[in-house]
Amino acid sequence: MKIAVIGAKGLPPKQGGIEHYCAEVYPRMAAQGHCVDLFARSSYTNCSWFDHYDYWGVRVISLPDWRLRGLDALMTSALGAIASCVQQYDIVHFHALGPSLFTCLPKITTSAKVVVSCQGLDWQRAKWGNLSSRLILTGEKAAVRYAHGLIVVSKDLKSYFLQTYERDTVYIPNAPASYSASDPNFSYGTSLGLTKGRYILFLGRLVPEKRPDLLIEAFRALKPAGWKLVLAGGVSDTKSFAAKLLETVANDRDILFAGELQRSRLWEIVRGAGLFVLPSDVEGLPLAMLEAMREGIPVLASNIPAHQQLISDRQGMLFTAGNLDSCITSLDWAINHPTEMAAMAKNAQKYVQLQYSWDHITSETLKLYTTILNSSEPEGISEPNSRLVGFLGKK
Numbered sequence: 001m002k003i004a005v006i007g008a009k010g011l012p013p014k015q016g017g018i019e020h021y022c023a024e025v026y027p028r029m030a031a032q033g034h035c036v037d038l039f040a041r042s043s044y045t046n047c048s049w050f051d052h053y054d055y056w057g058v059r060v061i062s063l064p065d066w067r068l069r070g071l072d073a074l075m076t077s078a079l080g081a082i083a084s085c086v087q088q089y090d091i092v093h094f095h096a097l098g099p100s101l102f103t104c105l106p107k108i109t110t111s112a113k114v115v116v117s118c119q120g121l122d123w124q125r126a127k128w129g130n131l132s133s134r135l136i137l138t139g140e141k142a143a144v145r146y147a148h149g150l151i152v153v154s155k156d157l158k159s160y161f162l163q164t165y166e167r168d169t170v171y172i173p174n175a176p177a178s179y180s181a182s183d184p185n186f187s188y189g190t191s192l193g194l195t196k197g198r199y200i201l202f203l204g205r206l207v208p209e210k211r212p213d214l215l216i217e218a219f220r221a222l223k224p225a226g227w228k229l230v231l232a233g234g235v236s237d238t239k240s241f242a243a244k245l246l247e248t249v250a251n252d253r254d255i256l257f258a259g260e261l262q263r264s265r266l267w268e269i270v271r272g273a274g275l276f277v278l279p280s281d282v283e284g285l286p287l288a289m290l291e292a293m294r295e296g297i298p299v300l301a302s303n304i305p306a307h308q309q310l311i312s313d314r315q316g317m318l319f320t321a322g323n324l325d326s327c328i329t330s331l332d333w334a335i336n337h338p339t340e341m342a343a344m345a346k347n348a349q350k351y352v353q354l355q356y357s358w359d360h361i362t363s364e365t366l367k368l369y370t371t372i373l374n375s376s377e378p379e380g381i382s383e384p385n386s387r388l389v390g391f392l393g394k395k
Contacts, residue, residue: 001369002035002088004112006080006102007073007095010040010062011055013177014262017119017287018095020177023055028362030057037089039080041065041072073098074135081105084112091115091369094143097122098132101139103146113372116143117151119174120284120306121160124209141165148372151365153285156305172364175356176290182267189272192230192256199228200331201273201297203288204280206233206242211279211302211322216249218279218327224335227254232269234260273297275334275341280304281321290356293348298341300334302327315348317341 005022013019026036036058042049047062054060063083065076077099084092084106092106093115106112122136143150144161150169152158161167186196200219204210212231219229235242249255261269270276276292276299283306292299293310301307302321311318317334320326334341 001029001090001366001373003029003037003369004080004084004087004089004092004106005036005038005058005095006077006084006092007099008038008040009073010044011038011058011060014044014260017174017284020287021117021119021174022058022095024175024177024358025362025365026058027056028358029366032366034366035059037061037087039063039076039083041076043072074101078102085109088112090373093117094147095119097139097143098136099139100143100147101135103139103142107146107148113148113369114146115149115151115368115372116147117153118143118157118161118169118284119153120157120282124282148375149368151368154306154309156309157284170364170368172361172368173356174285174287174290175358175361176287176294176352178358179267179270179291179295180264182264182271186268186272188265188268192258194228194230194256194269194272195226196272197274198226199230199273200275200277201269201292202229202231202233202277202279203270203292204233204278204286205238206231206235206245207238208241209280209282211281213245213248214279214322214324214327215277216245216255217324218331219255220249220252221324221328222332222335223254224332227274227335229255230258230269230273231256232258232261232266270297271295274338275300275331277301277331278307279319279321279327280307283307285309290352293345294352294356296345296349298334298338298345299348300330311348314344315351316344 008018008022011023013023030036038058038060040060040062042062043065045062049064052059052061063076063079065072081102089112092112094100094103095117100116103114107114144165144167151172152169153174158169158171161169202212202215206212276297278289278301280302285306299316301318303318304321317330319330
């Protein structure tokens with residue numbers, strides 16, 4: 001098969017679930033003899049426009065983009081969709097709802113089959129302004145109408161598309177990124193003033209919907225003796241939010257902003273954590289939490305549907321999303337019951353190892369490709385409901 005990939009910033013992955021997904025899945029497809037072109041942003045790859053390079057068998061093609069908040073991804077995706085119409089692809093795979101705004105181009109002008117992966121309802125994320133959110137929601141509607149195959153990474157998303165649009169989807173969850181060896185002496189962590197097993201880790205972009213502010217407030221209220229809080233992640237498009245967080249804890253020696261960690265430093269800090277906490281209000285399927293679970297780190301998370309799918313009473317703890325008192329109480333219990341949390345972490349580790357595999361994800365995605373290539377009808381689509389038809393126009 002000849003496959004075009006649209007919506008990822010580029011490879012190798014630096015930050016972001018989509019880039020890590022592409023780094024795991026598409027090299028596996030290339031190793032099986034498939035031809036994969038990934039259209040990337042030149043600002044991410046640091047390459048000239050239209051230059052290309054090889055990443056483990058995947059051809060990464062740099063397209064022009066402009067640093068306009070909320071619109072750079074749409075611009076590059078539009079160019080990628082146009083480029084996919086020029087060449088003869090079997091599959092054009094869009095990642096995320098914003099880029100899916102352009103699914104109509106290959107659907108109408110080529111014989112390629114269009115696939116969309118939805119990692120989450122991005123229009124709900126606080127970092128997007130009103131215009132960007134509207135465009136992303138329009139992309140969601142376009143994906144429902146034009147995609148031959150629509151992949152979702154959580155059961156909650158599957159229910160959402162069925163209830164909202166009467167559109168069936170294919171559930172293929174993500175898997176945690178592969179960790180290699182890290183420093184067993186914990187040298188980098190020690191240089192940060194950390195003690196192995198005695199810090200709480202938040203790993204993710206510093207954006208409002210992930211609620212690092214709630215975790216900071218809970219930690220400062222609890223003040224657990226001998227513990228520190230580490231926040232690791234990039235700023236994304238929310239510099240003012242991150243700046244306010246920094247100002248809030250500027251004089252607190254027990255709270256550390258580690259920035260965006262990569263490779264061995266990231267693996268060391270994750271493996272050394274005594275507790276991983278994700279207090280998000282919005283998630284698709286959180287790869288960072290899957291990684292912590294796979295590494296055997298105890299997990300505490302908000303009780304949003306995406307987290308409920310991953311955590312039961314035997315695999316971690318949940319607290320009421322957005323509720324400070326619930327967060328404080330749960331954090332206190334987790335810190336003071338290490339034996340019980342360790343048992344939950346062991347159960348979670350076994351669960352992730354059994355249920356979340358990149359080889360399985362690659363196989364299921366290729367199976368979907370083959371199914372829609374051999375079918376004249378979109379996979380899982382039903383008659384569009386009246387709201388969708390009214391918005392996009394009848395066939």
